[in-house]
Amino acid sequence: MSIIxxxxxxxxxxxxxKKAGIKGSLSGLIKREYQYVEAVKNVSFQVEEGEILxxxxxxxxxxxxTMKMLSGLLYPDAGEARILNWIPxxxxxxFLTNISFLMGQKGxxxxxxxxMDSFFLYKEIYDLKEExxxxxxxxxxxxxxxxxxxxxxxxxxSLGERMKMEIIAAVLHSPKLLFLDExxxxxDLTTQKKMRSFLNIQNHRNGTTMVLTSHYMKDITSLCSRIxxxxxxxxxxxxxxxxxxxxxxxxxxxxxxxxxxxxEAFLKKYHESIKxxxxxxxxxxxxxxxxxxxxxxxxxxxxxxxxxxxxxIEDIIEKIYRRDIE
Amino acid sequence: xxxLRKYIAVLKISTQNMLQYRGNIVLNxxxxxxxxxxxxxxxKTVYADREMLAGxxxxxxxxxxxxxxxxxxxxxxxxxxxxxxQDIREGKLSQFxxxxxxxxxxxxxxxxxxKLMDFVVMxxxxxxxxxxxxxLGFFKTALSTGTAFAFLFSAFLGIILSFFLYFIMGLxxxxxxxxxxxxxxxxxxxxxxxxxxxxxxxxxxxKVISEILPFQYQLYLPVKIYLGxxxxxxxxxxxxIQMIWCLALWGISVIVWESGKKRYSSVGN
Numbered sequence: 001m002s003i004i005x006x007x008x009x010x011x012x013x014x015x016x017x018k019k020a021g022i023k024g025s026l027s028g029l030i031k032r033e034y035q036y037v038e039a040v041k042n043v044s045f046q047v048e049e050g051e052i053l054x055x056x057x058x059x060x061x062x063x064x065x066t067m068k069m070l071s072g073l074l075y076p077d078a079g080e081a082r083i084l085n086w087i088p089x090x091x092x093x094x095f096l097t098n099i100s101f102l103m104g105q106k107g108x109x110x111x112x113x114x115x116m117d118s119f120f121l122y123k124e125i126y127d128l129k130e131e132x133x134x135x136x137x138x139x140x141x142x143x144x145x146x147x148x149x150x151x152x153x154x155x156x157x158s159l160g161e162r163m164k165m166e167i168i169a170a171v172l173h174s175p176k177l178l179f180l181d182e183x184x185x186x187x188d189l190t191t192q193k194k195m196r197s198f199l200n201i202q203n204h205r206n207g208t209t210m211v212l213t214s215h216y217m218k219d220i221t222s223l224c225s226r227i228x229x230x231x232x233x234x235x236x237x238x239x240x241x242x243x244x245x246x247x248x249x250x251x252x253x254x255x256x257x258x259x260x261x262x263x264e265a266f267l268k269k270y271h272e273s274i275k276x277x278x279x280x281x282x283x284x285x286x287x288x289x290x291x292x293x294x295x296x297x298x299x300x301x302x303x304x305x306x307x308x309x310x311x312x313i314e315d316i317i318e319k320i321y322r323r324d325i326e
Numbered sequence: 327x328x329x330l331r332k333y334i335a336v337l338k339i340s341t342q343n344m345l346q347y348r349g350n351i352v353l354n355x356x357x358x359x360x361x362x363x364x365x366x367x368x369x370k371t372v373y374a375d376r377e378m379l380a381g382x383x384x385x386x387x388x389x390x391x392x393x394x395x396x397x398x399x400x401x402x403x404x405x406x407x408x409x410x411x412q413d414i415r416e417g418k419l420s421q422f423x424x425x426x427x428x429x430x431x432x433x434x435x436x437x438x439x440x441k442l443m444d445f446v447v448m449x450x451x452x453x454x455x456x457x458x459x460x461x462l463g464f465f466k467t468a469l470s471t472g473t474a475f476a477f478l479f480s481a482f483l484g485i486i487l488s489f490f491l492y493f494i495m496g497l498x499x500x501x502x503x504x505x506x507x508x509x510x511x512x513x514x515x516x517x518x519x520x521x522x523x524x525x526x527x528x529x530x531x532x533k534v535i536s537e538i539l540p541f542q543y544q545l546y547l548p549v550k551i552y553l554g555x556x557x558x559x560x561x562x563x564x565x566x567i568q569m570i571w572c573l574a575l576w577g578i579s580v581i582v583w584e585s586g587k588k589r590y591s592s593v594g595n
Contacts, residue, residue, distance in 0.1 A: 013591065068420075071424045072423065072424060073420050073423050073424060073590070074590070074591065075588050091423065091424075093426050096424060096425060096426040097426050099424060100424075101420070101421075101424050103420075106417060106418075106420075108421045110339065110343065112343050112346045112347075113339065113342055113343055113346060117339055117342060118339075120335060120339075121335050121336065121339050122425075123335075124331050124332045124334075124335035125332055125335075125425055125426060125427050126426070127332075153346065
């Protein structure tokens with residue numbers, strides 16, 4: 001069963017255009033010029049129950065606007081959406097109790113008091129049973145290693161600790177659907193990893209469906225089974241991640257380290273393919289069909305170290321953006 | 327009952343929130359004492375060469391001013407408009423939209439929670455002051471049961487009315503991103519019109535206007551009832567108008583909230 005069904009969703013904003021400088025500010029006081037920006041254009045997709053969908057796109061591509069509409073924060077200009085059979089922006093209680101929203105850039109816990117106090121408030125809001133509430137808190141805080149921080153005022157926590165509390169607050173009521181807007185932004189690598197494994201466990205154990213945006217490819221590749229790429233408000237890709245490589249004919253990345261000066265003729269021939277060079281360490285990006293020939297030639301040069309890998313997803317996605325904009 | 331529990335939790339949290347900053351609490355209490363005592367010196371000077379001012383004896387005025395200062399702390403919901411406009415401007419409102427909680431009720435109980443502590447302390451200070459003041463005849467405490475009841479009811483309506491008033495004012499932020507200029511000017515005017523600075527009937531010219539406007543029904547009316555300065559008919563009339571205003575402002579707040587929500591763009595990322 002599809003948990004999310006989106007049909008030609010469209011949303012635009014009216015933005016006040018200001019010319020630069022004081023002169024621009026002054027003339028803006030008298031006559032305002034507005035510009036209509038279409039943030040999301042005709043977006044349609046579905047999400048199945050238990051799926052983790054990644055929405056990828058550059059800043060301002062329309063990812064967050066889409067999520068805000070799906071969580072009922074914004075009204076669309078056109079199109080329709082159904083989540084668990086509810087229309088999000090009608091904000092029916094049954095809909096609200098089944099969703100959650102974690103925003104990496106915006107804390108939702110009360111700042112001056114310990115996270116535990118906010119959790120108590122959420123307990124009452126969602127009408128959770130005392131016993132299972134205690135149990136969940138104990139379990140989740142242990143999993144994230146923040147048990148000892150539950151009674152520290154949120155303002156005294158580090159960003160990583162705070163985000164762990166935020167994520168507990170987001171899943172406390174066992175939502176069926178969880179929106180995650182850049183959940184790992186600004187976090188150190190260990191904390192990012194912890195967050196990802198936490199989300200994976202939530203997904204496996206409770207079957208929580210998730211919609212996630214992130215600029216960290218690692219979030220996407222280790223969590224999402226499927227991605228949607230949005231560019232300038234439109235979906236330009238919607239499929240399994242592996243499909244991207246096939247569709248866009250990903251190149252191969254070849255790392256080579258030479259023992260001594262590299263053959264000039266070879267470098268000249270593959271000049272275009274050099275992606276990176278650090279002393280005698282070279283990284284080449286080679287088309288898939290040319291890899292055989294390339295490897296044959298390079299082995300004649302007796303490299304000391306040598307590896308072939310796939311092109312990183314972010315490079316492919318970047319290429320897709322660029323192509324779309326052109 | 328369930329949803330009431332929800333909002334009792336809000337009330338508890340906001341009280342806890344208030345108790346987080348010790349320095350601020352102590353300072354607030356100290357300054358509150360001053361606001362209770364300071365007018366005393368002022369009015370002594372005003373009454374130096376007269377017995378009566380617009381039908382008020384010195385003791386009437388002192389009672390009025392002290393009571394409005396004290397009750398103002400509880401009844402006037404000044405300040406919530408700042409919270410609301412900030413929530414809208416900075417996108418904090420989002421959480422109240424995607425969680426099953428009513429923002430209006432949340433703000434209401436949050437306000438009560440914040441005021442409660444302040445009010446209790448003010449009452450303590452007040453009762454200490456009351457002993458010497460009444461002994462000197464500066465404070466009137468002759469309340470009949472009927473008047474006391476009418477006073478309490480009217481005070482209750484006062485806080486509801488005040489809440490809707492400032493709630494609507496906060497919602498202006500849906501349309502005007504920056505409304506501090508509006509708030510500073512209107513804040514003072516509203517407090518004056520509520521009768522928070524002077525007994526309103528000292529200004530005859532204002533009477534017609536202030537009786538039509540909702541402001542005086544927040545504070546001035548309950549205090550007047552307490553002072554026993556109104557006839558039975560006037561008390562009923564006043565409370566009647568209070569109720570009408572409560573209903574009207576509630577209606578306006580619903581309309582403004584609904585259309586504001588549609589404009590909300592939950593800014594930032």
